[in-house]
Amino acid sequence: MERRRLGRLGHESSVLIYGGAALGGVDQDTADVSVQEALDGGINHFDVAASYGDAELRLGPWMARIRDRVFLATKTGDRDREGAWASINRSLERLQTDHVDLIQLHAVGDLDELDRVTGPGGALEAAVRAQEEGLVRAVGITGHGTGAAQTHLEGLRRFPFASVLTPLNPVLWREETFRDAYTALVAEVQRQDAALMTIKTVSRRNWPDGTTQGHYATWYEPYDDAQRIRAAVSWVLAHPEVTGLATAGDVRLLGMVLAGEGDRMPAEEAETALLDDPEYSSPFLNSI
Numbered sequence: 001m002e003r004r005r006l007g008r009l010g011h012e013s014s015v016l017i018y019g020g021a022a023l024g025g026v027d028q029d030t031a032d033v034s035v036q037e038a039l040d041g042g043i044n045h046f047d048v049a050a051s052y053g054d055a056e057l058r059l060g061p062w063m064a065r066i067r068d069r070v071f072l073a074t075k076t077g078d079r080d081r082e083g084a085w086a087s088i089n090r091s092l093e094r095l096q097t098d099h100v101d102l103i104q105l106h107a108v109g110d111l112d113e114l115d116r117v118t119g120p121g122g123a124l125e126a127a128v129r130a131q132e133e134g135l136v137r138a139v140g141i142t143g144h145g146t147g148a149a150q151t152h153l154e155g156l157r158r159f160p161f162a163s164v165l166t167p168l169n170p171v172l173w174r175e176e177t178f179r180d181a182y183t184a185l186v187a188e189v190q191r192q193d194a195a196l197m198t199i200k201t202v203s204r205r206n207w208p209d210g211t212t213q214g215h216y217a218t219w220y221e222p223y224d225d226a227q228r229i230r231a232a233v234s235w236v237l238a239h240p241e242v243t244g245l246a247t248a249g250d251v252r253l254l255g256m257v258l259a260g261e262g263d264r265m266p267a268e269e270a271e272t273a274l275l276d277d278p279e280y281s282s283p284f285l286n287s288i
Contacts, residue, residue: 001042001261004243007195009138009162011071011101013045013244015237016261017197020046020074021249024053025217031058034251039066041258047165047246048095049075049106050087056094063096072097075106075142076123079116084123088130102163103127103136109143114151118158138162144199145284146172149181156188163195168242169203170235170271171280186241195243202232202248202257203283217250220283224253228277230260231270238267 003012018038023031035058038046048055056074063072074095076087088103105117105124117123127139140163141155148166155161166185172178189196203220216222223229236245247257265273274280 002237003044006045006071006243007162007189008193009101009195011045013071013195014043015242015244016041016043016045016233016257017244017246018043018046019199019246019249020048020055020059021052022217022247022251022254023048023055023058024249026058026251028058028061030251032062034254035059035062037254037258038247041254043247043258044069045071045073045244047073047075048091049077049104050091051075051077051106056091060094060096067097071102072100073102073104073140074100075104076127077106078123078126079113080123081121081125084126085129088126088135092135099135099137101137102140103130103138104140104142104163104165106142107144108141108151108155109145109148110151111154113143114155114158118155124159140164140195142166142199146175146178146282147181149178149185153181153185153188156185156192156194160192161194163197164189165197165199165246167200167284168198168236168239169200169232170274171282172200174275175282190241196241198236198242198245200283201236201245202229202253204228204277205279205281206283206285216248216252218248222248222250222253224256226256226259228273229253229256230263231265231273233257233260234264235267235270235274237261237264238270
């Protein structure tokens with residue numbers, strides 16, 4: 001699998017980042033099969049979150065075997081200093097490790113949320129403390145929604161986050177406002193030599209009735225055919241500024257994402273294959 005430098009952190013990360021949300025609702029045996037599939041496929045970067053159900057608990061038993069050969073990231077969704085501090089320490093216990101490589105302020109997708117986490121007494125203070133005490137190596141930020149790129153750009157102006165995790169796919173890209181905001185974010189990320197990771201690569205649309213309908217664990221309807229997953233992965237990874245994309249939050253999709261990374265098509269062909277789908281739309285139209 002291709003690896004790309006994770007900004008100034010220097011880690012040579014697999015371009016596929018294991019999306020730990022996939023482990024949130026599965027048993028340990030299922031989790032073990034999926035983690036092994038990821039390792040066998042060349043993934044060396046795992047990303048979970050305190051809010052991903054039992055994901056940290058499912059990944060924890062692996063740490064004694066793989067901690068020294070994977071990049072480990074988690075997230076806190078708490079907005080205040082005390083809550084975030086407790087969340088970080090609880091994540092370390094659940095992950096069975098004494099440190100993570102990256103703690104991310106989770107789901108910061110608009111300026112109000114950014115004000116809360118970066119203001120006095122906000123979660124950023126806990127993340128910085130954790131870094132100073134050696135519990136985390138670096139601090140990043142993540143966010144959903146069409147306003148995420150603009151929010152993360154402002155975040156980088158306020159604090160030198162080592163990484164940004166923001167959405168990107170062809171249907172979002174064709175929206176001029178989103179594209180302009182993303183382009184501006186890329187320029188600042190490169191200026192600061194931060195890592196730029198992406199999410200929602202294989203999303204197709206919202207579920208038609210606003211629920212998951214029991215099909216997949218993802219909150220959006222994903223593509224689940226090999227050709228369109230291959231196209232989505234190919235298109236995102238054709239962006240050289242992207243250091244990696246998070247795999248979808250359902251263990252049943254991992255194999256097709258791995259196969260798509262290993263057999264990429266030209267970006268133009270990939271975009272055509274996706275935009276020819278009349279149901280392809282932003283997953284954020286009716287999202288929370």
